[in-house]
Amino acid sequence: MTRETTRRGFVTGLVGAGAAGAASATAAAQQTGTDGGGTATGGGTATGDGGGTATGDGTADGGGGTAGGGTAAGDGTAAGGGGGQPDFGDWFEDVGNYTGEVVDLRDDSDPEVQVGTEANGGAFGFGPPAVHVENGATLTWTWTGEGCPHNVVEQEEVFDSGEPGCEGVGPFEYTFEEDGIYRYVCDPHEQLGMKGAVVVGTDYPTVDTGGGGDGPGIPQVPDAARTLGVATGVAMAATLGLTYLFIKYGGDYGEFEEA
Structure with a gap:
């Protein structure tokens, strides 16, 4: 077995380990997006597996919406x-x-x-x-x-x-x-x-446009998706960086004769 063969095997193993790490990071991100998020209830209370509870009345009062003979807003x-x-x-x-x-x-x-x-x-x-x-x-x-x-x-x-x-x-x-x-x-x-x-x-009372304007609001990316993207990107970058370093500057692992 030559030095090149040994290095190629090492790099192959490194890439495989990096891929496994990326998969683990992805799974962890998905778990984070589901376990900690909890459930938002109509009363303004969020509960989750983490044990913490955020409570609130969930009501926004715009000042009454009534002026003398004025009219309070209804649905929409x-x-x-x-x-x-x-x-x-x-x-x-x-x-x-x-x-x-x-x-x-x-x-x-x-x-x-x-x-x-x-x-x-x-x-x-x-x-x-x-x-x-x-x-x-x-x-x-x-x-x-x-x-x-x-x-x-x-x-x-x-x-x-x-x-x-x-x-x-x-x-x-x-x-x-x-x-x-x-x-x-x-x-x-x-x-x-x-x-x-x-x-x-x-x-x-004003018409609810759903985005504060005449058109739809800016799309929002869920926290779980952001976490997933960041974790995957970090894992891939680490794998590629280490691969480059070992290919370019890898040490002498010795030469072995094939059996």
């Missing part, structure tokens, strides 16, 4: 926080002049909504139907004199302009003192889709 919505698309639910489903836009009047010193704009088959609309104002702002509804009689009645009766009327009615004003979403109608023409909404301040 994020309560409070603001800054996102307001959650109107199906409020504007039958409103002909609602395009999905919420007109921002927060920088307007005299925010105003027209009563009796062209919509829903006649002068049966609020214009614009959805607006956003600051907390403390006074919003004015002004009658156009078309499609009468009209009035402005908040869904929870937070504000009410009174009996329906025409040119002699209004303008009607209301000062908002609590954040939230306020939905209102014209009583005589509600069935035609004469509806509106006012978003106030920053603490109001």
Whole structure:
């Protein structure tokens, strides 16, 4: 047996040992990803084989989501926080002049909504139907004199302009003192889709987009997969490095004659 044969056998054994080490590291990583992870329960408690328990109420309170006549968020919505698309639910489903836009009047010193704009088959609309104002702002509804009689009645009766009327009615004003979403109608023409909404301040229910944006969120790699990848990479790098060193700088193992 020659020196080259001996070295080749040694390297072969080394590579085999490295492969076994990589397999062991992979199995250990998989075990780590399963044994220590535990089970997350609905109450916010995580339990695992490690014996440690993390407890919590599992509830995020966005500030109540209710402002006077405001609306609390239901399924598929994020309560409070603001800054996102307001959650109107199906409020504007039958409103002909609602395009999905919420007109921002927060920088307007005299925010105003027209009563009796062209919509829903006649002068049966609020214009614009959805607006956003600051907390403390006074919003004015002004009658156009078309499609009468009209009035402005908040869904929870937070504000009410009174009996329906025409040119002699209004303008009607209301000062908002609590954040939230306020939905209102014209009583005589509600069935035609004469509806509106006012978003106030920053603490109001928003649509849950699942990623904080219009598209899907950034994919997350599970901890077990990361551990598995790191362990496998380290084992392979160690094996290749040792192989290179022994091939290039391996010592003299002597020469043996074949039997």
